[in-house]
Amino acid sequence: MSTESVTRSLQRARNGVGVGGGGAPVRQRRNKALNHGTTFFFFALPSLFLLLLLNLYPVIYAGFQSVHNGDLIDPGDFIGLHNYLTVLQTADFWRAARFTVIFTIVGVFGSWAIGLGIALLLRTKIPANPVFKVLLLLPWVVPTVVSATAWNWLVATPQAPLPVIAKAIGFGDVSFLGDPLAAQVLVCIFKVWISFPFMMMMLSSALAAVDTNVYEASRVDGAGTWQTFTRITLPMISRTTYVSWILMTIFCVNDFPTIYLLTGGGPVNATQSLVVMAYQTVFANQQVGPGVAIAFIMTIVLVIVSVVLYRQIRKASIE
């Protein structure tokens, strides 16, 4: 077979035709493939239409609002990127951005560390293991409004349980919600508490998929516990880890109820994240354009972070 005929055969093979195939079947199969494509397109059309209507339209309209100076009722005049520039020049925006970064880093890595620790613990033979699993899921399952109310009860007043305990063990009068730094720490801990069951579930399933023979082989080779953990466990669950980091980053950056229900962004905006700031700018201050601009800036940053982490996943898959 000459090089030319091989190339021709490969091309025909790519077109779905056998090496010895003729012209008429090719047309028939192409038509069939086209018909299938058209059919699938029409199948998807109603869903696509609703998807565009429900998702794309609000985004486009929000974009429209972000370059206007109106309110929820009257869109107002076109002002270009003025809202974006104004927002980016305010100290409040950068303070909220800083807290969002801290909140996200603590939320992602705090919940990942605890989730991984518990997932590893649950692999050992603990009595009533399924019961523990269910109980550990509760913080994730319980509605945030219920959790926030419970945490408020735990810390809000000086005679609440945690301030009483803090005083008894020598920390003095701790104002968990009244002191800006304490409120920031509390909100981050609350986020970790709510989120670790999600990480635990993700990592439990990843750990379950790791071949036990690998561990046995490492033991035979004399690897210690720490070496096994860092050289085998972590690399083997790295894909799931990156996926969970991406998801938790999105959850944290977009998390409104955890912060708003516990502190309302206070005291004195100490726990105001960008999403809380966007909400308060739109609905409390009735500044729709700047509020939506904040949300768009957040989205852009979030997409960039997600792409970077996604590349890490691909890298991990290749390795």
Place this chain on the structure above:
Amino acid sequence: MAQQSGGAFTRRTFIGVAGGVAASTLLAACSRAGGNGGSGGGGGAKSAKFWNMPWGSDAFLAEDKRIVAAYKPDSGLPSFTYQQIQWANFTQTFQSAVASNTNPAVSSGGGTQAFQFAAQGKIAYADDLFDSWEGDLKDDFLDGLLDTMKTDDGYAAIPYNLDVRCSWYNKTLMEEAGATPPTTWDEYLETCAKLKAKGYYGFGLGSGAGSFTGSHILTGFMINNGGGIFNDKLEPDLVTPENEEAIDFILELVHKGYSDPNSATYTSANVQSQWKAKKFAFGWDGAGLPANVGPVAPDLVVGEPLKSRSGKQGFLYFPNNIMMYKNTPSQKGSEAFLTYYYKNMKTLWTKKTGIGLPPLKSIANTPEVSGDSNNKTILDKWNPIYHTWGAPGTSGLFANVAYTVDGTQPMITFTQSILGGKVKAADALKTLQNQIEPLMKK
């Protein structure tokens, strides 16, 4: 072949049905979005929506629902359905509804919303309604109350209840501390000192998530000293000697430990729990406080208005109102419903449901209202000195109050910074001025 074995249900049929469903959904969605004032649809008989706020205890909701359910409209006019809107994020609820044309035909709400929506062209002015009430209900309103609803284009709303801010004290705890009810700022400091010696807080209030009462109280103290937020040009004018002196006085209360260190983040529920726990012996709240503090309610007494160091009196109140929207199934229906409601709402007060003070003299004079010593103190001693958000510039209200100070984030932040005690009065007032100026709308 197997794909087609499902009888007549072919791919084309599926696509057709799916397209039809999508189109129907879209049409239904558009139909709802374009609907008006809570039109209930369905046949010839329309219904309209009445949204009311939780102005009192659970008893208020039950009684208010009963009154609305008993409304029998004349032929051709819509019936009304009742919905209670929670205070949490209420501005969002109303704005979203108005923006999407899913607003009720008639509603109460925040005291300044009617003026905001009127400026946006969404309010049906109440002038015709008041004309129809001439010689009847119109003359029954408390003196001067109707004027607070007046705008250049007409009456933006109908006064509904007076949501007042005043001082409260627990008489048992006061007696135990040997303190007497104060009448001046300096006496108030002495009272707080005695209460503190017994472990009680004398400056009880809250300014946490969703709680705006703290910002009301601070504004009240500014008004108490002859100051306030707006000047006679209806522009924010916060950095004045009167306001600075008032905020300095608040800071003195905070620095001396007379306020709860957590009060900056107390929700209404937290504040009420502190009254119940007998930690707050003297504080500032609305007229409905006793309805929410359970067993300590009988001990609570309304204090007297304080004279500031400059000898002035004054405080903040909200002439809450009911507004009619242009987007309604029937304007005549809205007016007929409100005529019925105002003629039958007396039991909301006589049954002590916790709603603020009544707007009508005929209700204020009932034994159930005037016989309550706390109500009497508010009506006799506080009511004459009350001012609106517009003080000291005006006695009325206007749209920019809603945009700048009523429930806005700068007011919360300002209040939390003062209650935190780590700022200077002049700096905090200047910051607030700078933050609310950009929120003004022309």
